[in-house]
Amino acid sequence: MLDGVDRYTERLPDPAARGLLACVWSRRIASPAARVARIVPDACVDVIWYRATGELFVAGPDTRSHLAELVPGEVVGARFRTGRSPAGLGVPADALRDERVDLGELWEPGRARRLADALADTESIGDAQGVLTRAVLAGTRDGQDTAxxxxxxxxxxxxxxxxxxxxxxxxxxxxxxxxxxxxxxxxxxxxxxxxxxxxxxxxxxxxxxxxxxxxxxxxxxxxxxxxxxxxxxxxxxxxxx
Structure with a gap:
């Protein structure tokens, strides 16, 4: 239950995922109405899930700031290590530049839907972070560019x-x-x-x-x-x- 305070937290992912992910994070938005946040470039790619709406999407690497609407409720994300998103998503990072893309457009049919269903069944932020981490890690491809x-x-x-x-x-x-x-x-x-x-x-x-x-x-x-x-x-x- 939200307690009237907006909170953003980050933590390290499970050890098995640390070669792929920089962190998993959560935002608990207690404001009674949607509000706007400024997102600025940081060379990161995130997979993000909104519990309230069920949205599951990828935020690509930005070259400029943009304003994002934050709806009340819980948001969970998994942030790739800089340069590692192609291994986890199967597409080059420039295909996602300045974009917000439904995860279902990147993964094979049904995989993103199953993940969304599994996330919806979780009861806590920690459980949701674990489900998201395992799902991203399960699809990781080998063969990172050694450079x-x-x-x-x-x-x-x-x-x-x-x-x-x-x-x-x-x-x-x-x-x-x-x-x-x-x-x-x-x-x-x-x-x-x-x-x-x-x-x-x-x-x-x-x-x-x-x-x-x-x-x-x-x-x-x-x-x-x-x-x-x-x-x-x-x-x-x-x-x-």
């Missing part, structure tokens, strides 16, 4: 695209194609989103914005402000408030 961990590490370090390609042993065109498939973004956009997400998290901990800019690789605080406005649609102060 994905290196691409992600170099992108987080802010390496130039040419240097990334040289390190991995690819042409820049090959690197771009493989980044799109794994992350939904080319390498430059991937770097931009990862840097923004790191800055947002750091600012959310109370770090001074000038320090945030320095520590996350922006030229200065004004550069940080422009990028936040471009990707989030609001100022950094508004974003973390």
């Amino acid at each position: 994905v961990p290196t691409m992600l590490r170099l992108a987080r370090a802010g390496d130039r695209v040419g240097a990334m390609a040289d390190t991995i042993g690819l042409t820049e065109r090959q690197l771009h194609r493989r980044c799109l498939a794994a992350f939904g973004y080319g390498p430059k956009v991937l770097q931009r989103v990862l840097r923004f997400d790191a800055a947002r998290r750091l600012a959310g901990k109370g770090t001074a914005f000038a320090d945030v800019a320095h520590r996350t690789g922006y030229a200065d605080q004004a550069h940080l402000a422009r990028e936040v406005r471009a990707l989030a649609g609001v100022s950094l102060t508004e974003l973390i408030s």
Whole structure:
């Protein structure tokens, strides 16, 4: 039963799923009416289920912010590790970029419906998270692009695209194609989103914005402000408030 307080929580998935999923999460929305939340780019792909409506869908990697309606009740999600969604969903990440797609459009007929039915039968958030985790893990395909961990590490370090390609042993065109498939973004956009997400998290901990800019690789605080406005649609102060 909802207690009048809106809550968002994350936890690690079951050990068997930790190579695929970064976390499982839940949101308990106690507000009596639907409200709007701002979703910003974070290089993540999530499978999301709304108990109140039965919706079961995939939120692809975003390149811009968008506003999502949150209906009262429980929401449960499973978040893929960055670059791992193709293994769990069977489609390249760029096919889902800036999209919200019914899971039934990605999985074979009946599989998503059976999962939705099983989720509806759960009595707690923890049970629903377990059902969702097991279902996603059961369909995982082997054969991850072996370059994905290196691409992600170099992108987080802010390496130039040419240097990334040289390190991995690819042409820049090959690197771009493989980044799109794994992350939904080319390498430059991937770097931009990862840097923004790191800055947002750091600012959310109370770090001074000038320090945030320095520590996350922006030229200065004004550069940080422009990028936040471009990707989030609001100022950094508004974003973390």
